[in-house]
Amino acid sequence: MSVNPDRPAEITPEELAAQTALYAPFTQAVRELVDATIRTTVDPATIRTAQAEVEAITARLREEQLEGSLGAHFGHGRARQPWGNTVVGLRNPVAPPLRPVPAGDREGEVHAEVVLGAAYEGPPGLVHGGVSSLLLDQILGTAAAAAGKPGMTAYLNLTYRRPTPLGPLRVEGWVDRSEGHKTWARGHVVGPDGPTVEAEGLFVLPRWARELLARRGDAEAPPAFE
Numbered sequence: 643m644s645v646n647p648d649r650p651a652e653i654t655p656e657e658l659a660a661q662t663a664l665y666a667p668f669t670q671a672v673r674e675l676v677d678a679t680i681r682t683t684v685d686p687a688t689i690r691t692a693q694a695e696v697e698a699i700t701a702r703l704r705e706e707q708l709e710g711s712l713g714a715h716f717g718h719g720r721a722r723q724p725w726g727n728t729v730v731g732l733r734n735p736v737a738p739p740l741r742p743v744p745a746g747d748r749e750g751e752v753h754a755e756v757v758l759g760a761a762y763e764g765p766p767g768l769v770h771g772g773v774s775s776l777l778l779d780q781i782l783g784t785a786a787a788a789a790g791k792p793g794m795t796a797y798l799n800l801t802y803r804r805p806t807p808l809g810p811l812r813v814e815g816w817v818d819r820s821e822g823h824k825t826w827a828r829g830h831v832v833g834p835d836g837p838t839v840e841a842e843g844l845f846v847l848p849r850w851a852r853e854l855l856a857r858r859g860d861a862e863a864p865p866a867f868e
């Protein structure tokens with residue numbers, strides 16, 4: 643199925659499953675390519691051959707493509723799929739990806755197990771601080787949404803307690819408190835030796851969304867901000 647950028651696809655759960663089965667392994671293959679690109683030690687001739695092959699694949703994919711980004715084009719009803727999202731996007735090879743699932747007993751609490759490889763390096767052997775921020779922004783926002791209080795990040799405060807090693811990590815988020823359209827969430831990245839980066843953020847349902855909801859009435863669910 644091709645994507646019509648003007649009309650988000652209303653697809654059945656079966657079609658959604660088929661699209662997932664098609665794109666998830668494709669995206670993972672490109673992730674592997676990125677990792678191999680960083681870590682390969684093959685000879686220069688092999689690099690030049692590989693470059694030509696990658697360029698040929700890119701040209702083939704560009705024969706048909708969207709004008710802009712992916713947005714939330716796939717989905718059924720309001721269950722839009724944020725497949726282009728840079729943290730959780732099923733079709734985004736840049737996304738580690740994070741797969742938050744409900745966990746724990748705090749409000750909106752979500753956890754995600756993730757393995758960060760060479761593509762996420764900052765200091766040698768360690769996760770880039772901006773990548774930790776990226777993951778925490780998403781998981782705190784997901785916690786707010788899971789609590790039924792979605793919003794956009796108004797601020798995100800981070801405390802880097804100790805270096806975060808590349809490899810397997812857990813990212814956790816939960817809602818601390820909320821007042822109307824404002825939700826404060828907390829979370830952390832947990833490495834093999836415990837929490838490494840802590841975050842506290844404010845997520846605000848924007849005025850335009852509040853006005854939209856007021857016009858439509860409370861029956862309409864608030865928008866998601868994947």
Ligand SMILES: CCCCCCCC(=O)SCCNC(=O)CCNC(=O)[C@H](O)C(C)(C)COP(=O)(O)OP(=O)(O)OC[C@H]1O[C@@H](n2cnc3c(N)ncnc32)[C@H](O)[C@@H]1OP(=O)(O)O
Pocket residue numbers: 779780781782783784787793794795796797824844846847848849850866867868
């Ligand atoms: C499942 C989903 C996961 C999503 C995770 C990913 C989340 C993201 O990355 S979102 C992208 C990054 N964030 C953004 O781009 C947001 C950019 N900023 C904005 O759009 C707006 O400034 C926004 C939405 C934060 C607030 O807009 P809006 O609601 O129109 O403004 P306004 O009505 O003045 O403020 C609302 C309230 O928030 C407060 N507020 C806004 N910004 C701040 C801030 N930085 N610090 C403290 N309070 C703030 C205001 O004081 C106001 O409080 P009150 O209603 O009590 O007087």
